[in-house]
Amino acid sequence: MTIDAMDWDGAYREDGFFDGPPPWNIGEPQPVIADLIRAGALRSDVLDAGCGRGEVSLALAAANCTVLGVELSDTAVAWARRSAVQRGLSNATFEQADITTFAGHDGRFxxxxxxxxxxxxxxxxxxxxxxxxxxxxxxGADYYILVFAKGAYPAEMVSKPNEVDAYELHAAVGRYFDIDFIRPTPILAKVDALPGLPDVVLPFERDSLGRLQFPGYLLHARKSGSGIA
Incomplete structure (x- = not known):
């Protein structure tokens, strides 16, 4: 199975490709995203694209932003909605949808x-x-993307993310948005062994909680008043 054929709902039910919770589910926003939230870099209304279990959306809501999290997995959306209720965050809402065909909120965010x-x-x-x-x-909207860099996973791994280099990321996003910066930044994941490659040791450091720090990029862009609609 490739990443393109991943059963995302199975992953969030914890009966899919991974042994246990999805490794990207670290129980809090990625540190670089948490820094953006603390700095007030994300302004209401916020669209959290591919929100998973909603930790970024919930952190934004706790910082007084109105946020809509969009996620393909019903299981993840149900989890996020329960968490919002438990934390008393009515300004975080969640929608189950395919983000590649997402519609109904033109010019909102x-x-x-x-x-x-x-x-x-x-x-x-x-x-x-x-x-x-x-x-x-x-x-004028701000757009932030956190993505795995090329080389984050071994080439021989059958199912792995579609990593990018900076040029590839710039070329894709730059068709629609004005790029401000693309800079290297780590992505944390709870990984002990790679699926299908149990003997491969990844050459990355771990943080104080034992989470691997994969190489990634943070992109910041803005929507101009011109360009492709």
Whole structure:
């Protein structure tokens, strides 16, 4: 099975490809995204594209942003909605939808955050995804993407994210948005062994909680008043 054929709902039910919870589910926002939230870099309304169990959305809501999390997995959406109720965060709502065909919120969002969704999309769906996000974003909206860099996973791994280099990321996103920066940044994941490659040791450091720090990129872009609609 390839990443493009991943059973995402199975992954969130914890009976899919992974042994236990999905490794990207670290129980909190990725540190670089948490830093953006603390700095007030994400402005209401926020679209959390591929929100998973909603930790980024919930952190944004706790910081007084109105946020809509969009996720393909029903299981993940149900989890996020329960968490919002438990935390008393009525300004975080969640929608089960395919982000590549997402519609109904044209020009609404002042910020869009993609925390590790981009590399999970089939490469041939990237353009449709970017069109959907561009349509949903307001003029002047900030767009942040956190994505695995090329080389994050071994080439021989059968099912792995569709990693990117900086040029590839710039070329894809730059068709629709004005790129501000692309910079290296780590992505944390709870990984002890790679599926199908139990003897491969990844050459990355772990943080203080034992989470592997994979190489990634943080992109920041803005929607201009011109460009492809």
């Amino acid at each position: 002042s910020s869009v955050v993609d925390c590790t969704l981009f590399h999970a999309l089939p490469i041939d769906k990237r353009d449709a995804y970017l069109k959907s996000v561009h349509r949903a974003a307001a003029v």
